[in-house]
Amino acid sequence: MRSRFDEQLAILNKELILMGASCEEAIALAAKALLTGDGELASKVVLMDDDIDEKEHNIESMCLKLFLQQQPVACDLRQISAALKMITDMERIGDQAADIAEIIGYLGGRTGGDCNHIGEMASATIKMVTESVDAFVKRDVELAKAVIDYDDVVDDLFDKVKYSLISIIGEKPNEGEYAIDLLMIAKYFERIGDHATNIAEWVVFSVTGVHKGEKGL
Amino acid sequence: MTKKVFRSIFIVASAMLLICLVVIVGVLYGYFTSIQKKQLETQTVLVAQGIEKEGLPYFDGLEFDNYRLTWVAADGTVLYDSEADAKTMENHAQREEIQEALKTGTGESERTSSTFSENTLYRAQRLSDGTVIRMSVTHYTVVKLILGMLQPICILLVAAIILSAVLASRLSKRIVEPLNALDLDRPLENDAYAELSPLLLRIEHQQQHINNQMDKLRQKQDEFSAVIGNMSEGLILLNEQGVILSINPAAAKLFGTSMDCIGRDMLMVDRCLAMQELIRMAQSGKHSEKIMKLRGGEHQVNASPVMSDGKLTGICIFAFDITEKERAEKQRREFSANVSHELKTPLQSIMGSSELIENGLVKAEDMPRFIGHIRFEASRLMTLIDDIIRLSQLDEGGDMPRESVDLKVLAEEVANELAEEAMAKNIKLAVCGDGAMINGVRRLLYEIIYNLCNNAIKYNVENGRVDVIVSSTADGVTLTVADTGIGIPPEHQSRVFERFYRVDKSHSKETGGTGLGLSIVKHAAQYHGAKIELKSNIGEGTNICLRFPQK
Numbered sequence: 001m002r003s004r005f006d007e008q009l010a011i012l013n014k015e016l017i018l019m020g021a022s023c024e025e026a027i028a029l030a031a032k033a034l035l036t037g038d039g040e041l042a043s044k045v046v047l048m049d050d051d052i053d054e055k056e057h058n059i060e061s062m063c064l065k066l067f068l069q070q071q072p073v074a075c076d077l078r079q080i081s082a083a084l085k086m087i088t089d090m091e092r093i094g095d096q097a098a099d100i101a102e103i104i105g106y107l108g109g110r111t112g113g114d115c116n117h118i119g120e121m122a123s124a125t126i127k128m129v130t131e132s133v134d135a136f137v138k139r140d141v142e143l144a145k146a147v148i149d150y151d152d153v154v155d156d157l158f159d160k161v162k163y164s165l166i167s168i169i170g171e172k173p174n175e176g177e178y179a180i181d182l183l184m185i186a187k188y189f190e191r192i193g194d195h196a197t198n199i200a201e202w203v204v205f206s207v208t209g210v211h212k213g214e215k216g217l
Numbered sequence: 218m219t220k221k222v223f224r225s226i227f228i229v230a231s232a233m234l235l236i237c238l239v240v241i242v243g244v245l246y247g248y249f250t251s252i253q254k255k256q257l258e259t260q261t262v263l264v265a266q267g268i269e270k271e272g273l274p275y276f277d278g279l280e281f282d283n284y285r286l287t288w289v290a291a292d293g294t295v296l297y298d299s300e301a302d303a304k305t306m307e308n309h310a311q312r313e314e315i316q317e318a319l320k321t322g323t324g325e326s327e328r329t330s331s332t333f334s335e336n337t338l339y340r341a342q343r344l345s346d347g348t349v350i351r352m353s354v355t356h357y358t359v360v361k362l363i364l365g366m367l368q369p370i371c372i373l374l375v376a377a378i379i380l381s382a383v384l385a386s387r388l389s390k391r392i393v394e395p396l397n398a399l400d401l402d403r404p405l406e407n408d409a410y411a412e413l414s415p416l417l418l419r420i421e422h423q424q425q426h427i428n429n430q431m432d433k434l435r436q437k438q439d440e441f442s443a444v445i446g447n448m449s450e451g452l453i454l455l456n457e458q459g460v461i462l463s464i465n466p467a468a469a470k471l472f473g474t475s476m477d478c479i480g481r482d483m484l485m486v487d488r489c490l491a492m493q494e495l496i497r498m499a500q501s502g503k504h505s506e507k508i509m510k511l512r513g514g515e516h517q518v519n520a521s522p523v524m525s526d527g528k529l530t531g532i533c534i535f536a537f538d539i540t541e542k543e544r545a546e547k548q549r550r551e552f553s554a555n556v557s558h559e560l561k562t563p564l565q566s567i568m569g570s571s572e573l574i575e576n577g578l579v580k581a582e583d584m585p586r587f588i589g590h591i592r593f594e595a596s597r598l599m600t601l602i603d604d605i606i607r608l609s610q611l612d613e614g615g616d617m618p619r620e621s622v623d624l625k626v627l628a629e630e631v632a633n634e635l636a637e638e639a640m641a642k643n644i645k646l647a648v649c650g651d652g653a654m655i656n657g658v659r660r661l662l663y664e665i666i667y668n669l670c671n672n673a674i675k676y677n678v679e680n681g682r683v684d685v686i687v688s689s690t691a692d693g694v695t696l697t698v699a700d701t702g703i704g705i706p707p708e709h710q711s712r713v714f715e716r717f718y719r720v721d722k723s724h725s726k727e728t729g730g731t732g733l734g735l736s737i738v739k740h741a742a743q744y745h746g747a748k749i750e751l752k753s754n755i756g757e758g759t760n761i762c763l764r765f766p767q768k
Contacts, residue, residue, distance in 0.1 A: 014484055021488035137485050 005070050009079065012062055016083055019055040020133035020199075022048060023090045026097040027129055027192060031122035033104050034185065037111040045101035052094030056087045075209075082206035086136070089195040089202075093129060096188045096195075103181050103188075110178065117164060118186055121157040125189045128154065128196035135203045144207075147200040154193035161186040218393060223385030230377040238363070238370070246359055253354055254325075254338060260284060261340045261352045269344055273297065284352050289315055291347040309351075314341040318349045334361045451516075451536035457529045459483045459496050471511040471536055483534075495520035499532040514540035548715060555717030559601060559732060563594040570594075604733040607664070608716070611740035617658040624662065624696055625652045625687045631666045632685065635674060643680050646670065650687035653694040655765050661741040666696070668734040669761055673700035675730060676759070693767040697760065704755040714739040714749070 026048040033041035063084045066072060072080055128147055135144035165179040165186075205211040264286060267275045276297055279286070286299040293310025295303045309315050317324030318341035326339045336358045341351040357365070395409045404417040404424065445452055451468030455461055461479050469475055474486045483496060491507045498505035499520040506519040516536045523531040570587045573579050579587050628648045639646040655662075666685065673683040681701040688695050705713055709720045717732040742749050746766050753759040 010482075014482060017482075017484045017488050018493070021484075021490060021493065024488075025490050133488070137488070 005066075005072075005076070008062075008066055008070070009076065012059065012066070012080070012083055015055065015059050015062065016086065017133070017137055019052065019059060019087060019090050020129075020136065022052050022055065023093045023097070024126070024130050024133060026052065026094050027100075028126055030097040030100040030104070031119075031126060033101060034122060035111055035119055037104070037107065037109050039105060039109070042101035042104040046098045049094045049098035052091060056091040059083065059087045075206075078206050078209055082202040086199050086202045089198045093192050093195045096192050100185050100188050103185050106181055107178065117157050117160040118182060118189075121154065121161055121186060121189050124150070124154050124157055125192050125196070128193050129199075132196040132199040132203065135200055139203070139207050141204055141207050144200040144203040148197050148204075151193050151197045154190060158186055158190040219386050219389040222389045222392075223381050226381040226385050226388075227378060230381055231374065234370075234373060234377065238366075242359060242362060246362070250336075250338075250356070253356060254340075257284070257338055257340045257352055257354050261342050261350065264352060265342045265344055265350050268350055283354055285354075287351045287353075289341075289349045289351060291319065291349070296348065312339075312341075312351075314339040314351060315349050317341065318343045318351070319347075324349075324351075329358060333358055449538070451511075451534075453483070453534040453536075454523075455483055455496070455532040455534065457500065457531060459500070459532065461486065462531065468534075468536060471513060471516065473512050492518070495534070496532060499534075500529065502529060508539065509536075511536060514538060515543055551718075552716055555719075555732065559717060560598070563598040563601075566594040567591050567598075601731045601733070604731045604737065608733060608737055608740060611661075611737070611744060617661070617744075619656050619658055621654050622657055622659050622662055623652050623654050624666075624694060625650060627659070627662055628666050628685045628687055628696075631663065631670050634667070635670055638671075639674050639683070642674065642677060644674055644677050644683055645681075646674070646683045646685075648685045648687070650685075651689055653687050653689035655694050655745075657745050657765075658741075661744060665738050665741045665763065666698075668738050669698040671730075672734055673698055673702060673759070676700070677702035681758075691767070692764070694765040695762060696765070697762045699758065699760045701758040704757055704759055705751070705753040706755055707753075710751055710753060713751070 026045050029041050029048070030045045032038070033045065063080050066080050070076070128150055131143055131150075132147045134140070135147060162183065165183050168175055169179045201212055264275075264279075267279075268288070273288075273296075276286070276288075276299070279299070284299075286297070287295060287309070288297040288303075289309045290296050293308040293315070295306040295309055297303050298306060312326070314324035314326040317326070322343050324339075324341040327336065328339070329336050334357065335355050337353050337355045339351060339353045341349050343349050396413075399407050399409055399413075399417075401420060402424075404421040407413075407417060409417075445463075445465045448465065449467055451471040452463075452465045453461060453468045453472075454463040460482055464474075464476065464479060466476075469478070472486050478486050483492070489509070491509050495505055495507055495518060499522045502522045502524070504519070504521045506517055509516055509518050511518075515538070517539045518534060518536045521533050521535075522529050523533055570591050574584070574587055625648065632646050632648050635646060670683060670685065677683065677700050683701075684697075684699045686695075686697040686699070688697075705720055709718075712718050713720065714735050716736045718736075719732050739749065742763055748764045750762040750764070751759070752762075
């Protein structure tokens with residue numbers, strides 16, 4: 001009985017890693033599309049979002065089935081409930097990567113290179129997503145905490161992007177639409193950073209049983 | 218073992234018991250029966266005499282415990298019986314012993330009762346009056362005797378069982394003890410039963426055989442791990458589910474993991490989609506390869522299925538560095554682009570000018586300028602082709618005549634040659650140092666100094682300096698060309714010796730040159746076994762030093 005349960009948990013773990021990898025790929029592609037203005041890459045990201053949604057659905061039903069059939073307790077319960085929460089954040093990351101890709105389509109071949117910090121912000125966000133998935137794979141609480149702290153860096157970068165866009169609008173008023181589009185993209189990146197933070201928090205919870213510094217179960 | 222010994226002992230004990238019983242009972246029974254017969258005979262004789270003397274009243278005084286007495290008339294009628302009423306008894310004339318007695322005087326017989334439990338002996342004697350006196354005695358048969366002895370026999374059997382069990386366990390222990398004490402690691406040193414020596418010998422042989430095999434196996438394993446461990450390519454073996462079975466240190470480094478990932482899923486080590494695709498392809502039995510960015514640059518990663526009997530048993534992942542290959546590829550592409558560009562530019566000029574002349578668009582007074590232009594471009598092309606030919610000669614290798622050359626003298630010759638160009642930029646070109654003789658190809662050495670000095674002047678600033686220093690040390694001869702020019706940026710320093718490589722990509726015509734100068738220097742220096750050192754700082758100048766080995 002227990003060995004069957006362990007097997008199911010291993011499959012759940014594997015599926016989560018696969019979903020995390022898909023999210024990483026989606027956001028990396030979106031960032032690349034942004035910096036190269038490649039519309040084809042952007043449409044690929046939209047396709048990946050469907051795949052991520054499907055993965056979320058599968059993992060969700062897997063978790064519910066485990067709750068019903070195995071009635072897990074203690075650390076198993078933490079692992080499964082954390083998984084259930086994490087996939088929501090991963091799915092949002094996929095959605096936002098797709099949203100970014102969609103806006104890239106509106107830029108009409110222009111790249112995000114005109115704004116100084118947006119590339120930097122994209123790579124900072126990719127780093128956060130990659131490391132949050134890494135923290136999950138390695139069950140590394142320290143790394144997860146580092147990801148949570150790194151969110152401040154992304155927030156600061158968002159402010160920088162905002163100011164540089166304001167100055168673009170100030171200098172060239174006809175660039176307004178472009179600047180607003182980039183601002184949206186930056187906001188999405190900032191949100192993705194928040195979701196990566198959430199994932200990292202759930203990693204901490206599934207290992208230690210403490211979520212966001214609350215008292216544990 | 219104990220069971221077998223017990224069974225043997227018990228069977229032997231029981232058999233002995235049975236045989237003893239049969240023999241003893243048989244012998245004793247026969248003996249006692251014969252004694253009884255004799256007593257019966259004597260008694261019968263005595264009784265017969267008594268009756269002959271006293272007649273019927275004789276019986277009254279008689280007291281028999283064991284014997285039965287019957288007096289039978291000659292016709293068989295029973296006259297008296299010591300245990301029953303004579304009148305009710307049947308006629309005895311047909312009895313065997315009585316008939317015999319009537320005939321011969323005495324008779325004898327033996328009869329067993331219908332239950333086989335008793336045996337009766339009869340003895341009859343004819344009296345003088347023709348009547349017969351018969352005596353009988355009854356005793357138990359063998360069967361009854363043995364049945365009577367059943368209880369002691371059972372007790373004996375139980376005793377035999379217990380005794381056999383105890384004996385068997387002790388015996389087997391005694392037998393087994395030396396066997397247990399055998400040292401199977403050194404079979405021949407044991408001092409156990411002689412009967413075991415063939416077995417021990419066999420064990421010894423087999424042990425040696427196994428040890429040899431193990432040693433060979435271990436050696437193979439060591440060789441294998443040494444090869445795997447020391448190769449710079451990454452090698453990972455997975456089982457069919459994608460769990461890591463083995464990973465070499467190079468692969469662990471490339472994927473940023475450690476040796477303790479063995480037993481985990483490959484996903485835990487690298488989860489990128491490219492790797493997932495590779496594993497999926499291998500799982501479906503197909504070989505596939507991908508270029509991936511791993512720690513330490515671009516790598517080609519190959520994944521092959523490991524098949525056994527047409528079934529997938531594992532996956533082999535092999536990763537090797539292609540950074541160098543990519544770089545070489547890039548260089549080659551750049552080279553072809555450069556060479557075609559360099560060759561095409563002068564031709565384009567010539568074509569343009571000659572087309573203008575052909576169409577009569579050039580005024581007569583401009584004609585000399587155009588023709589001069591054509592001649593200039595043609596000579597540029599010529600120089601370029603000359604350079605290429607020289608380079609390919611160097612590439613070919615081939616032996617060129619060597620002679621003793623004084624580098625300083627050669628450098629002074631070059632300085633004279635270039636004096637005019639140096640003057641044009643007001644550059645001070647100085648040769649200093651001692652005379653240094655080396656054994657080399659004069660033309661190539663001239664080429665080296667000429668190209669180095671030419672570059673030093675070309676890429677110099679107005680009013681700059683070029684110093685050619687020749688010095689001779691114990692290690693060999695050193696030729697240094699130092700300038701105060703524009704310098705070479707660090708990222709280009711490793712590439713300036715490539716053919717057609719230019720720091721200034723615009724290939725500006727101001728400086729002229731073919732882009733082959735330093736390449737010729739490099740090959741010519743190689744021909745002489747010299748080492749080139751390049752030191753350069755932007756805005757400060759360049760210092761190129763050639764060290765010729767002492768021959």
